[in-house]
Amino acid sequence: MFRAxxxxxxxxxxxxxxxxxxxxxxxxxxxxxxxxxxHVHILPRRPNDFPNNDEIYSEVSNHWLEKHDKKDSxxxxxxxxxxxxxxxxxxxxxxxYKDV
Numbered sequence: 001m002f003r004a005x006x007x008x009x010x011x012x013x014x015x016x017x018x019x020x021x022x023x024x025x026x027x028x029x030x031x032x033x034x035x036x037x038x039h040v041h042i043l044p045r046r047p048n049d050f051p052n053n054d055e056i057y058s059e060v061s062n063h064w065l066e067k068h069d070k071k072d073s074x075x076x077x078x079x080x081x082x083x084x085x086x087x088x089x090x091x092x093x094x095x096x097y098k099d100v
Contacts, residue, residue, distance in 0.1 A: 001038075001040075005023060005040050005042065007094065007100070008042055008090070008094070009021050009023060009042050010097075010100035011090070011093050011094050011097050011100055012042055012044050012090075013044055014093075014097055014100055015093055015097075016044040018044045018045060018046055020044075020045045021042055021043055021044050021045055022041075022042075022043045022045055022056050023040060023041070023042055023043075024040070024041040024043065024056075024057070024060050025038070025039075025040050025041075026060075032060075032061050041060055043056060043060070
């Protein structure tokens, strides 16, 4: 799994023209996990994208995508077409960027 994460991280950094990323895994409810499967957040970072660098973690916890699995949540899933389009771009990049 971590080899795949590293590959995707390098592809995203090249695509977004950055040299750093935050990689976040929340495993278990006390760690902030809100969906019932293992997943990894790969967040390309830019200089000064947050006034305090660690604010990224509260943003991940508060992000609307993290709330959709909560009971009685009014948050909406992303549209399937939007996610499919985004996945197609990333799939193409993974095949295209053989040097990463």
